Amino acid sequence: MVVEVFHVEDAPLESDRTEGWSYVRAAGDVIRQRDGSWLLTSAEAVRFGHRHPEIFSSARAFDRLGSPVPLIPIASDPPDHRRYRKVLDPMLAPRVINALEDDLRAQVRSLIAAFADRGSCDAVADLGRLYPTQVFLTLFGLPLDHRDQFIEWSETIIEASSPSSDGMSAETVETALALFTYLQECVARKREDPGEDMLGRVLSLEGDDAFSDDEVLGLCFLFILAGLDTVTAMIGFTLLHLAERPALRRQLRDDPSLIVPVIEEVLRLEQPAAMTPRVTTRDVEVLGHLIPEGSHVFLCLGTANRDAEKFPVPDDIDPAQADNGHWAFGGGIHRCLGSHLARRELRLVVEEFLAAIPDFELEFGPRPTVVWPSGTLHLETLPLVFPAGGRT
Amino acid sequence: MRVAIDRERCSGHGRCYAMAPELFVDDEAGYGHVVDDGAVPLGSEEEARRAAVSCPEQAVRIDQ
Numbered sequence: 335m336v337v338e339v340f341h342v343e344d345a346p347l348e349s350d351r352t353e354g355w356s357y358v359r360a361a362g363d364v365i366r367q368r369d370g371s372w373l374l375t376s377a378e379a380v381r382f383g384h385r386h387p388e389i390f391s392s393a394r395a396f397d398r399l400g401s402p403v404p405l406i407p408i409a410s411d412p413p414d415h416r417r418y419r420k421v422l423d424p425m426l427a428p429r430v431i432n433a434l435e436d437d438l439r440a441q442v443r444s445l446i447a448a449f450a451d452r453g454s455c456d457a458v459a460d461l462g463r464l465y466p467t468q469v470f471l472t473l474f475g476l477p478l479d480h481r482d483q484f485i486e487w488s489e490t491i492i493e494a495s496s497p498s499s500d501g502m503s504a505e506t507v508e509t510a511l512a513l514f515t516y517l518q519e520c521v522a523r524k525r526e527d528p529g530e531d532m533l534g535r536v537l538s539l540e541g542d543d544a545f546s547d548d549e550v551l552g553l554c555f556l557f558i559l560a561g562l563d564t565v566t567a568m569i570g571f572t573l574l575h576l577a578e579r580p581a582l583r584r585q586l587r588d589d590p591s592l593i594v595p596v597i598e599e600v601l602r603l604e605q606p607a608a609m610t611p612r613v614t615t616r617d618v619e620v621l622g623h624l625i626p627e628g629s630h631v632f633l634c635l636g637t638a639n640r641d642a643e644k645f646p647v648p649d650d651i652d653p654a655q656a657d658n659g660h661w662a663f664g665g666g667i668h669r670c671l672g673s674h675l676a677r678r679e680l681r682l683v684v685e686e687f688l689a690a691i692p693d694f695e696l697e698f699g700p701r702p703t704v705v706w707p708s709g710t711l712h713l714e715t716l717p718l719v720f721p722a723g724g725r726t
Numbered sequence: 727m728r729v730a731i732d733r734e735r736c737s738g739h740g741r742c743y744a745m746a747p748e749l750f751v752d753d754e755a756g757y758g759h760v761v762d763d764g765a766v767p768l769g770s771e772e773e774a775r776r777a778a779v780s781c782p783e784q785a786v787r788i789d790q
Contacts, residue, residue, distance in 0.1 A: 384783075385735075420755075423738060427756035594744075657745055657780035665782050669737040674756055 338368045342609065342632070343707040351604060351636070351704070351711075352649040359637045364623040371630040372623075373609070377641035379620055383612060383633045384666030387411060390612035390631060392668060398611075399495045399559070402510070403552035406545075408560065408668065415667060421543050422553070425532045428674045434472065435678065441468050442679075443686045450690045453722035454697065456715050461683070462569035463489075466562045469679055474554070475531025476520055487513040488558045495559060496709045517554050521547065560607070561672045567606035567712030568676065569683050570702075574716055575600050575651060576684070577696050582651065587692060590685070595656030597680045603651065605662035606710045607670075608636035635661045636711075694720035727766040728789045729774050731758060735785035745780045746773035 340361050347354030358365075363376040374380050383390045388411075396409040404410070407418035424430070431438075442465055449455040467485050471478050487509050494506040521537065528534035536545055536553065545553070576583055576596075586592050609632040616627045625631060639660045640648040646655055663670035670676070696702070697717035704711050729749055731742070742758040743750040748770055750758045766774045766788075778786040 423755040423757070427754060428740060428752055429754065429756075657741070657776050659741065659780050659782040659784075661782055663739065665739075666737055669739055669782075674740060 338366050340365055341367045341369065342373055342634070345706070347706040347711065348703040349701060352640075354706070355636045355640055356649075358634060359640070363621045364625070366623075371632065372625050373632050373634050374620060375634045375637040376621070377638045377644050380633045380635065380638040380661060381665070382620055383631065384661075384664070384668075386618075387415075387667050389615055389618050390633075391615050392612060394613045395611040395630070401552070401555055401559075402514075403548050403555055405556045405559070406549055406552040407671065408556055412667070417543070419667070419671070421536070421539055421545075422671055425535055426672055426675055428678075431675055431678050435682070437472060438469060438678070439682050439686065441465070441472070442682050443690070446686055446690045451723050454717065454719045457573045457718050458566065458570045458713055458716045461687075462566040462573075462716070465569065465683065466565035466679065469565075469675070470557055470561060473531060473675070474520075474533040474557075475524070475529050476533070480516075484513075487516075488562055492559060492563050492710070496707075513558075514551060517551055518547075521550055557672075560670075561676075563710045563712060564606045565676050565679050567710055568601065568604070568680055570713040570716045571604035571606075572597060572600045572680060572684060573687065573694075573718065574696075574702060574713065575604075576688075577694055577716075577718055579651070580693070580695075583688065583692070586684075586688060592653050593684050593688075594681060595653035596651060597677070597684060598656040598660065599651040599653060601662035601680075602639045602645070602656075602660035603649070604711065605635050605639060605660075606712055607664070608711055609634050610664050610668070633664075635664065691720045694718045727771055727774060729760050729764045729766060729777065730787045730789065731760060732783075732785045732787060735783045736781075737783055737785075739782055741780040741782070742777040742786050746770070746777040749773055750777060 342358055345354040345357045359375050363379050365373040365375065367373060374383050391411050392409055393411045396405050407415050407422060410418060445461050445464055449460050463485060467481055468478055471481060471484065490506055490509040491513065524534050524537050528538045536550055539545055586596060612631045612633065614625055614627055614629045614631060618625050639662060642648045645658055663673040697719050702713045702716055704713055736757055738757045740752060740756055740758060743752045749761055749766060751761055753759055774788055778788050
């Protein structure tokens with residue numbers, strides 16, 4: 335009898351994702367893990383998973399998170415999924431974000447200005463944690479003065495949903511309740527006077543498209559679980575890679591059109607949501623492996639994004655391959671709903687950071703590590719130093 | 727040369743209109759569409775190729 339000993343939790347990802355993902359990839363295209371779950375690691379296997387949502391279901395795949403409301407639309411299958419995305423996609427489309435861009439740029443500029451004169455910052459605490467929540471509050475038409483309270487609530491809930499957590503403690507339940515009460519009050523107020531923001535637009539939906547209160551709260555909850563710490567993590571990773579590459583920073587300064595390709599490459603190498611869960615609806619053969627019905631399967635984007643067949647320089651930043659179609663935002667019908675917004679946030683962060691602080695480096699000390707195992711790969715801190723006042 | 731988008735495969739990554747704005751345009755939901763009938767003007771062949779490669783769903787087709 336074959337005893338499966340592999341588990342992705344053992345991958346050495348903390349200090350070096352290249353080492354960690356190579357370890358996972360070396361175990362095979364399709365891996366049965368010791369807890370009975372499966373991992374699809376190659377580009378081909380992941381693409382197969384993305385293309386067959388009828389076999390790789392999302393509806394039950396997020397039960398582990400124990401959300402009290404349905405996580406819309408991530409934990410749904412067609413036809414419900416199609417109904418949700420039809421109304422949600424237009425609310426996060428590039429042209430909606432275009433209208434917010436000046437405001438979002440001014441906000442990130444002001445966050446950076448707050449530490450530019452200091453000569454040092456923790457890019458995670460001083461920027462990465464603050465900005466995505468401000469963007470969420472702006473998009474949903476909620477007051478920014480609740481930002482810090484909101485961050486405290488959402489971080490407690492995100493922490494409780496991580497695989498290493500012991501589940502819902504009394505404190506988490508209390509926090510979730512406080513957040514739900516706050517959101518319910520916002521929803522009630524917005525039902526009276528919806529406004530043009532995203533929450534107002536969801537509440538204004540009528541007839542077959544209308545969302546129930548539970549669905550509205552589920553959508554807010556998903557934004558908090560999926561749209562905040564992921565962007566926080568990417569801000570950290572992007573600035574980490576730039577801090578380590580002075581030549582690349584100079585290139586970006588000379589040719590700003592490289593900013594987007596470089597962000598795409600960091601997305602490909604460091605995608606914070608590196609494994610997306612599914613549950614099989616029937617027995618299925620993937621690249622010669624029989625996966626039984628009812629299996630928990632993870633689509634491993636971290637390895638698929640470094641597949642050498644697709645990316646000539648799989649483990650390093652090469653702006654020339656930035657258009658090779660990575661899956662940092664997943665793929666198939668569940669392509670990240672917030673991908674356009676996340677990309678814009680990252681571009682604004684990099685543009686404004688480089689404008690205010692062209693030269694910066696890691697504070698002397700060990701290279702920042704990621705938390706693993708974790709639902710979202712992220713840096714806890716990113717201490718940077720630079721000439722006070724930024725510009726030299 | 728002509729480009730086309732397989733609507734069954736397209737899931738709205740938006741890479742095509744980011745890579746080749748002369749050939750593709752976004753709709754109000756953020757999904758890409760070919761401009762006019764998808765005919766690629768002389769000199770834009772490289773953009774067409776980049777758009778096809780950049781699509782994670784392999785939804786952009788190039789017909790010679």
